[in-house]
Amino acid sequence: MAKEVVKEKEKKSPMKRWKEYKSSAHYNNDMKGLASGSKNFIVNLFKFATIIGICYVILAPVLGIIASSFFSNADQYNPMVYMIPQNPTFERYTLAAKRMYYFKTCGLTLLYSLTLMVIQVVICSMVGYGFARFNFPGKKFLFACVIIMIVVPTDSIMLPLYMSFKNFDIFGIIKGINGHAINMMSTTTPMYILTFFACGLRSGLYIYIFNQFFRGLPKEIEEAAFVDGAGVWYTYFRIMLINALPSVVTVAVFSMVWQYNDTFYSSLFLMKSDVIVSKQLATLQANIANFDKIMDPSIQQLYVSAGIVLIMLPVVLIYVFLQKYFIEGVERSGIVG
Amino acid sequence: MSKEKTSEELKVEMLSQMGTKADELEIKEEELTEKQKAKKAARYEREKKRELKFAAKSEKRMASGHGGKSSLNTKRMRHGYLFILPWLIGFVLFYVKSLVQTVQFSLSDLSVQPTGGYKLKFVGFDNFLYAFRVDPQFKQVLTSSIGNMLIDVPLIIFFSLFMALLLNKKFKGRTLVRAIFFLPVILNADAITSAMEMSRAMMTGGISSSAAETANAASGIGVDYYMKLLSDLALPNKVLEYLAGAVERISDIITASGVQIIIFIAALQSIPSSMYEVAKIEGATGYETFWKVTFPMVTPHIITNVVYTVVDSFTDSKVVDLAYKTAFDQMNYGLSAAFSLISMIITILILLLVVKIIQKRTFYYN
Numbered sequence: 001m002a003k004e005v006v007k008e009k010e011k012k013s014p015m016k017r018w019k020e021y022k023s024s025a026h027y028n029n030d031m032k033g034l035a036s037g038s039k040n041f042i043v044n045l046f047k048f049a050t051i052i053g054i055c056y057v058i059l060a061p062v063l064g065i066i067a068s069s070f071f072s073n074a075d076q077y078n079p080m081v082y083m084i085p086q087n088p089t090f091e092r093y094t095l096a097a098k099r100m101y102y103f104k105t106c107g108l109t110l111l112y113s114l115t116l117m118v119i120q121v122v123i124c125s126m127v128g129y130g131f132a133r134f135n136f137p138g139k140k141f142l143f144a145c146v147i148i149m150i151v152v153p154t155d156s157i158m159l160p161l162y163m164s165f166k167n168f169d170i171f172g173i174i175k176g177i178n179g180h181a182i183n184m185m186s187t188t189t190p191m192y193i194l195t196f197f198a199c200g201l202r203s204g205l206y207i208y209i210f211n212q213f214f215r216g217l218p219k220e221i222e223e224a225a226f227v228d229g230a231g232v233w234y235t236y237f238r239i240m241l242i243n244a245l246p247s248v249v250t251v252a253v254f255s256m257v258w259q260y261n262d263t264f265y266s267s268l269f270l271m272k273s274d275v276i277v278s279k280q281l282a283t284l285q286a287n288i289a290n291f292d293k294i295m296d297p298s299i300q301q302l303y304v305s306a307g308i309v310l311i312m313l314p315v316v317l318i319y320v321f322l323q324k325y326f327i328e329g330v331e332r333s334g335i336v337g
Numbered sequence: 338m339s340k341e342k343t344s345e346e347l348k349v350e351m352l353s354q355m356g357t358k359a360d361e362l363e364i365k366e367e368e369l370t371e372k373q374k375a376k377k378a379a380r381y382e383r384e385k386k387r388e389l390k391f392a393a394k395s396e397k398r399m400a401s402g403h404g405g406k407s408s409l410n411t412k413r414m415r416h417g418y419l420f421i422l423p424w425l426i427g428f429v430l431f432y433v434k435s436l437v438q439t440v441q442f443s444l445s446d447l448s449v450q451p452t453g454g455y456k457l458k459f460v461g462f463d464n465f466l467y468a469f470r471v472d473p474q475f476k477q478v479l480t481s482s483i484g485n486m487l488i489d490v491p492l493i494i495f496f497s498l499f500m501a502l503l504l505n506k507k508f509k510g511r512t513l514v515r516a517i518f519f520l521p522v523i524l525n526a527d528a529i530t531s532a533m534e535m536s537r538a539m540m541t542g543g544i545s546s547s548a549a550e551t552a553n554a555a556s557g558i559g560v561d562y563y564m565k566l567l568s569d570l571a572l573p574n575k576v577l578e579y580l581a582g583a584v585e586r587i588s589d590i591i592t593a594s595g596v597q598i599i600i601f602i603a604a605l606q607s608i609p610s611s612m613y614e615v616a617k618i619e620g621a622t623g624y625e626t627f628w629k630v631t632f633p634m635v636t637p638h639i640i641t642n643v644v645y646t647v648v649d650s651f652t653d654s655k656v657v658d659l660a661y662k663t664a665f666d667q668m669n670y671g672l673s674a675a676f677s678l679i680s681m682i683i684t685i686l687i688l689l690l691v692v693k694i695i696q697k698r699t700f701y702y703n
Contacts, residue, residue, distance in 0.1 A: 055517045127424040134417025155657040156677035160438035197427025232416045319523050
């Protein structure tokens with residue numbers, strides 16, 4: 001009897017077993033797991049394909065420029081060479097750096113944008129703090145003016161700005177002393193003045209960021225400082241500014257990079273090209289054609305791409321070093337209202 | 338004994354030395370102090386005065402009781418004005434003055450004097466009429482840049498929201514991807530972009546030509562094929578044009594949405610996780626969670642992003658180029674001011690309209 005039972009069990013055809021399995025609860029569970037697993041896989045695949053594709057769109061021109069800056073003449077004329085040079089040279093960089101007076105100009109530009117950055121951070125954080133923590137009549141109206149500053153494009157006031165710095169005067173005082181107004185064109189002074197009075201490059205945005213961030217900080221910090229006898233300025237410089245480090249980093253990187261890249265103000269105030277490195281780039285091609293008698297535009301182009309890489313380098317380095325703090329800072333700080 | 342003696346001797350010696358030292362010191366003090374004493378006294382007096390002042394102040398404060406609060410408030414008020422003072426001066430001196438002057442210039446004919454100054458001749462609305470009726474470029478440039486903006490802004494917003502959703506979740510290499518996405522903001526230099534464009538225009542031989550050819554070939558076939566497919570679906574022409582425009586500017590859109598993505602990521606991270614837990618407990622699907630939790634919580638930031646995008650696209654637009662050229666190449670300052678003013682007014686109108694429309698549908702959590 002027992003043997004027969006065993007035999008019957010063994011006899012169960014695979015079809016029958018499959019049917020049993022299909023009608024059991026296990027089947028449903030397993031199928032669900034499989035379906036969700038494959039769904040997840042497809043979604044992930046789609047996600048990574050999108051991300052990688054978009055990263056490619058962003059990086060492709062940069063990679064192309066970096067690659068072509070290493071091309072030798074033979075590589076440039078050889079249509080089979082794509083992206084990876086056969087005989088890489090460093091000559092493009094040496095000549096481009098020489099013709100752009102790279103190290104001197106770049107140092108001056110970095111100094112210029114660094115000082116402006118410091119002024120920008122101090123002044124804008126001060127103004128933002130003033131709006132965030134003090135109550136005074138007309139505060140709402142004045143803050144609306146800050147918003148107007150962000151919204152109104154600087155381009156619409158470029159003409160009067162040009163005029164007022166070409167004949168710089170404060171209510172006729174300077175004219176009274178010197179006999180004529182100061183012409184500030186082709187110097188960097190107008191930018192320093194504008195930044196000091198919080199009207200520089202995107203100062204409105206920075207004020208807004210700082211304002212939002214200071215409003216998010218707990219009031220107890222200041223109250224404790226006040227009880228301990230700290231004055232308003234001491235509280236601001238030694239306590240609040242240090243607590244606002246994420247937004248300070250954000251604004252610092254933004255203002256540094258945008259100032260370094262800026263061409264609007266530097267061309268409006270006709271700044272000299274030995275202070276602004278990006279202006280050297282505009283004349284690089286002509287300089288190489290004139291001084292080095294390299295007449296083939298496709299070869300000249302290689303020098304220009306080397307120049308672009310040279311100009312991008314400091315900014316990218318700053319960004320790479322501060323990237324982690326920076327993105328965290330943007331996320332934690334006040335851009336999000 | 339000898340030891341004691343010696344010790345006594347030592348003591349005597351020490352004492353005598355001390356005495357001489359003290360004498361010396363006294364002498365020195367006598368020599369020096371006439372000046373120093375005066376100084377010391379002055380310092381002492383000052384300190385005393387300060388203490389007295391402080392005491393008086395605190396007494397006052399104590400005496401006035403609750404009344405002291407108002408004086409504190411006025412003090413804080415004054416400090417508030419002090420804090421915003423640099424901005425206030427700059428705003429009045431440069432911004433307001435410049436805006437007024439722009440209006441003034443746009444209403445007049447400006448001629449630069451050889452002495453360095455300029456002369457204004459009031460001409461009324463002639464510059465505006467000229468801009469709209471006579472100028473060959475302005476109307477075209479204005480409409481095209483507004484059209485571009487109308488196409489770009491919604492695309493940038495949708496794209497950046499989408500990307501923020503993708504990048505918000507944790508995966509390997511997330512920081513790297515975020516860094517790459519923010520790269521266009523960092524490399525957003527006019528000099529670099531113009532040099533890149535120049536290099537694209539002058540592409541001959543080598544990598545560039547072959548890459549350009551393949552790119553052309555690929556995009557040519559692709560876009561045409563899909564356009565045909567879509568027109569077979571009998572979609573209206575306007576939609577088709579929009580889609581074609583979107584495909585054409587895909588790289589522009591990607592490079593223009595760095596800041597927006599970051600803002601949206603921050604917004605997504607500020608949503609309390611308890612909301613998602615509740616949604617999960619209630620049995621909401623992913624789709625429902627997005628539309629009922631994530632999207633409403635993000636809407637306030639859509640306004641921020643729209644404002645940022647519109648302003649950004651207008652500062653980069655060709656109207657600005659045109660205004661710059663008319664001012665500094667053709668020396669027609671009045672007309673340039675009119676151009677700037679018109680574009681500014683249109684920007685602000687568009688912003689107001691868009692913000693109002695979105696604000697109606699915005700959900701405020703607090």
